[in-house]
Amino acid sequence: MALALGTAAVVLVVLLWELARPRAIGALRSARARLQRLRARSRAAGVVGYDPGRERRAEQRARELLRSCVDERDWAMYRDLGFLRVWGGVGERLRGAGAPYAYLIYPHRPIVAYVPRTGALLNEYCVAFPDHSRPYGSARLPDSDDVLAKWMALTADERRLIEQANMHLPGRQIDPDRISRDLVRLARWERESDDGATDIVRAA
Amino acid sequence: MKLLRLKPGHGEIVLAEGDVDAPEQERELIEAFRRELDAGMWAAVPLQSSDGRRQAELVKSFSDVPRDAERVIFFPRAAGGAPRTAG
Numbered sequence: 001m002a003l004a005l006g007t008a009a010v011v012l013v014v015l016l017w018e019l020a021r022p023r024a025i026g027a028l029r030s031a032r033a034r035l036q037r038l039r040a041r042s043r044a045a046g047v048v049g050y051d052p053g054r055e056r057r058a059e060q061r062a063r064e065l066l067r068s069c070v071d072e073r074d075w076a077m078y079r080d081l082g083f084l085r086v087w088g089g090v091g092e093r094l095r096g097a098g099a100p101y102a103y104l105i106y107p108h109r110p111i112v113a114y115v116p117r118t119g120a121l122l123n124e125y126c127v128a129f130p131d132h133s134r135p136y137g138s139a140r141l142p143d144s145d146d147v148l149a150k151w152m153a154l155t156a157d158e159r160r161l162i163e164q165a166n167m168h169l170p171g172r173q174i175d176p177d178r179i180s181r182d183l184v185r186l187a188r189w190e191r192e193s194d195d196g197a198t199d200i201v202r203a204a
Numbered sequence: 205m206k207l208l209r210l211k212p213g214h215g216e217i218v219l220a221e222g223d224v225d226a227p228e229q230e231r232e233l234i235e236a237f238r239r240e241l242d243a244g245m246w247a248a249v250p251l252q253s254s255d256g257r258r259q260a261e262l263v264k265s266f267s268d269v270p271r272d273a274e275r276v277i278f279f280p281r282a283a284g285g286a287p288r289t290a291g
Contacts, residue, residue: 061215126285166284
């Protein structure tokens with residue numbers, strides 16, 4: 001009985017396959033043709049496939065440009081710590097440790113204003129540089145270009161950039177604990193690089 | 205002088221390059237400069253101040269660019285970032 005049922009099932013499957021085969025083969029052929037047409041259209045439009053190295057190369061170029069624009073010490077700060085510190089009040093010629101406030105520039109994160117003397121956080125300034133021409137599929141600049149754009153805008157016209165930004169209290173987007181840790185890292189980094197510079201002068 | 209533009213997904217690209225003392229090349233630089241400003245870009249010139257520190261200057265016309273500047277960098281104008289997605 002079981003053998004008869006099994007045989008009947010096999011025969012049924014074979015019959016169904018024979019009936020469905022022309023339709024299945026036709027569907028497969030048309031799917032293949034559609035894929036080829038899509039590929040040809042992409043080639044004609046100059047669309048290239050995903051290039052996993054493109055973003056990395058863009059960032060590398062952006063880092064070189066940033067390095068060529070900022071002070072050597074600022075570049076070293078960004079390279080080692082991942083952010084830049086810009087003194088506030090550039091227009092008032094108050095700079096260095098005497099400046100009443102300063103900014104931390106992170107890539108694609110708000111600019112953070114703080115008081116260098118106490119480490120107190122003042123504000124977050126959320127600002128972006130969207131390129132709506134979207135020539136490469138994204139409106140976002142590479143990380144280091146975003147930092148460079150913020151640095152150029154801040155050092156050239158601090159007031160104008162701050163007026164364009166959305167101002168928030170500290171902690172809106174960046175964890176204040178993280179900023180405090182970064183300020184500690186910055187202080188340590190400055191001590192160590194000053195010590196290094198002193199050693200070089202002594203050795204000379 | 206080189207005119208550069210920051211591009212998403214690419215880094216900077218050279219828009220134009222020429223000698224400002226050569227009238228034909230200066231004309232090409234001015235045209236490229238105007239095109240970018242018309243497209244809504246900001247133009248910045250990286251400079252070194254008298255105390256040796258580096259900074260940038262935003263310029264609104266080609267005549268504001270120092271004649272000895274090596275580069276003018278164009279970048280999209282600043283906008284208030286979205287609360288969560290951009291900074």
